[in-house]
Amino acid sequence: MAATLAGIAAAPAAANPKYAGIVIDAKTGKVLYEDSADAPRYPASLTKMMTLYMVFEAMSSGRINKNTPVTFSRKAASEPPTKLGVKAGGxxxxxxxxxxxxxxxxxDVSTAVAEFIGGSEENFARMMTAKARQLGMNSTTxxxxxxxxxxEQKTTARDMARLGIALREHFPQYYDYFSTRSFTFAGRRINTHNNLLGSVKGVDGIKTGYIRASGFNLVTSVSTGGRSIVAVVMGGRTARSRDAHMADLIKRTLPNASTGSEKLLVAKGTTVTPVIASAASRKAGVVLPGRAPLPQEKPEVPVTAYAEQAPTPVKAALAEAIVSGGDLDELKTASTPVKGWVIQVASxxxxxxxxxxxxxTAEQASSLLADATPFTEVFVLKGKTYYRARFGGFESKTAAWDACTSLKRKNVDCYAVQN
Structure with a gap:
């Protein structure tokens, strides 16, 4: 069996430096085949698997549903093909x-969705990367x-397989979307790019992708005869050769997959509370918060821009502070910014x-933040002055991130950063 699988990889891997592949038993997590599975690769449109993960997560939270309108900005409408062709404002x-x-x-739809959920595509990308980390996709940005x-947008075949499994496990109620072969829009019939749907037994999705730097990519899910696998092929020279190689991988590895009971392979992690951006905030170019931006990035989050969308109980505090002035006892804050690892809860x-x-925040998490030093820090965004609300005094990155994780369990949005 090992010799046979080595033969599968030999031709594409030896002749094509962009190649990477992996097949995972979706019931047990056992790797049935791999070649260059941890080598950095460009995801191309496999990226949209994570875009859709974020959409499904927002739908599961009840904040949006399949009838929710998504408006296209000028930026979204101007994206290059392939595209749906919706005009700005539509x-x-x-x-x-x-x-x-x-x-x-x-x-164009990807950008419109990103702006709708994340407030800007840049912030949505931070949310995507943070979600990747929560799912164990540690080599993906x-x-x-x-x-x-x-x-800078990189991934691995192993990470893409993990994302494919996560989509199957976490959103069974929406997963059927990946088996869509065509749909009608504005009187046009739009067919899928996934040629294995309907041509290879058991294939039920997931996604194709191509840019010149990546070659032809494909993530495929197969469920048939009591067996389930998720397979990834990256770097194909043509769509046809990629599809043929994928079909061969499925044929050779599926018989070795388990027919036993399934077990959860990918933990969900912390749910990212979506910030459903208004048209006004998109027009203003406001950067809105995700749940866990990367530590080296510092998204500035004007609190007035998202008070209406913030989770309870933070929403009530923001509304009180902004609308009525509030009567909360003010916390004594440091007169100068605190250095080292800090947590930002708002601006x-x-x-x-x-x-x-x-x-x-200190009242909501008094024991957690008992030894932390609250402080404010001024910054300027798009010509306007704002004040960061931060807690300092954490000994390390790990301590700050652990504290932020605990705050999120109390529905407090935050991120950790080195000041």
């Missing part, structure tokens, strides 16, 4: 958006929502508002 339903991502791999060329248009958010 909108489609979320159901149409999902189908366009699955079948046509529409880049996203810089956009569609997969168009970006030298506000005035120092008074920032202090009130700190007071409320």
């Amino acid at each position: 909108s489609i339903t979320l159901d149409q958006a999902i189908k366009a991502l699955v079948t046509r791999s529409a880049n 996203f810089r956009n929502a569609h997969g168009l060329p970006n030298s 506000a248009p005035t120092e008074e508002d920032a202090r009130k958010v700190l007071s409320h």
Whole structure:
């Protein structure tokens, strides 16, 4: 068996430096085949698998549904093909958006969805990367929502297989979208790019991808005869050769997959609370918060821009601070920024508002933040002055991230950063 599998990889791997592949038993997690599975690769439109993961997560939270309208900004409408072709100011339903991502791999739809959920594509990419870390995809970084060329947007075949399994396990109620072969939009029939659907027994998704730097990529899910696998092929020279290689991998590895009971292979992690951006906030270019931005990145989050969307109980505190001035006891804060690892919980248009958010957060997590030092820090974003609301005094990155994780369990948005 080992010799046979080695033969599968020999031709594509030896002749093509972009090649990477892996097959995983979706019931047990056993690796049935791998070659260069941990080598960095460009995901191309496999990126949209994570875009859709974020969409499904937002749908599961009840914040949006398949009939929710998604409006296209000028930026979204101007994305290069492949695209759906919606004009700036136009909108489609979320159901149409999902189908366009699955079948046509529409880049304009990716950006529109990213701006809708994350407030900006940049912030949505931070949310995607943070989610990748929660899912154990430690070699993946996203810089956009569609997969168009970006030298910093990297992944591995193993990480993409893990994402494919996570989509199956975490969102069975939405997973059927990946088996969509075509849908009708504006009188046009739009067919899937996934040629294995309907041509290889048991294939039920997931996603194709291509840019020149990546070659032809494909993640495939197969369920048949009591067996389930998720397979990844990256770096194909043509779509046809990629598909043929994938079909061969399925044929050779599926008989070795388990017919036993399934077990959870990918933990869900912390749910990212979506910030459903208004048209006004998108127009203003406001960067809105995700749950766990990367530590080296510092998204600035004007609290007035997302108070209406913030989770309870933070929403109540923000509303009190911004709308009524509030009567919360103000917390004594450090007069100068605290150095080292800190946690940011919000930013506000005035120092008074920032202090009130700190007071409320300290009240909600008094034991957790007993030894932390609250402080405010001024910054300028797009010509406007804001004040960061932060807690300092953490001994290490791990201590700050652990504290932030605990705050999230109390529905407090935050991120850790080295000041």
